[in-house]
Amino acid sequence: xxxxxxxxxxxxxxxxxxxxxxxxxxxxxxxxxxxxxxxxxxxxxxxxxxxxxxxxxxxxxxxxxxxxxxxxxxxxxxxxxxxxxxxxxxxxxxxxxxxxxxxxxxxxxxxxxxxxxxxxxxxxxxxxxxxxxxxxxx
Numbered sequence: 607x608x609x610x611x612x613x614x615x616x617x618x619x620x621x622x623x624x625x626x627x628x629x630x631x632x633x634x635x636x637x638x639x640x641x642x643x644x645x646x647x648x649x650x651x652x653x654x655x656x657x658x659x660x661x662x663x664x665x666x667x668x669x670x671x672x673x674x675x676x677x678x679x680x681x682x683x684x685x686x687x688x689x690x691x692x693x694x695x696x697x698x699x700x701x702x703x704x705x706x707x708x709x710x711x712x713x714x715x716x717x718x719x720x721x722x723x724x725x726x727x728x729x730x731x732x733x734x735x736x737x738x739x740x741x742x743x744x
Contacts, residue, residue, distance in 0.1 A: 628739035644671040656740035663734030668726035676718040684713035
């Protein structure tokens with residue numbers, strides 16, 4: 607990744623304790639619903655719990671979004687095992703930087719991949735994926 611922008615930098619400096627707690631709490635739960643938009647992935651579980659996963663590194667003049675080519679409804683009813691991140695090479699953009707990071711959601715029915723994108727001019731780099739426990743926000 608190129609230079610970290612202020613949003614990603616603040617995330618790195620503040621740590622990821624809440625993300626780790628939410629991730630561990632969700633492991634082993636059965637996925638009852640999957641909601642996906644260009645801003646976030648939401649997994650709801652059979653016990654009423656849920657998690658929201660998104661890129662919280664927004665600083666200023668950048669375009670952040672998420673995509674997937676996978677069949678998300680196929681994974682409803684599966685057991686959430688874990689989530690992991692993998693960096694991808696930067697993509698040619700023609701005018702700036704286009705960073706990509708893969709979010710792999712591992713289940714007992716296989717893995718689906720969400721791509722997090724950050725397009726910017728080189729000053730707002732970095733992707734900061736967080737997991738929020740939706741039970742804690744109520």
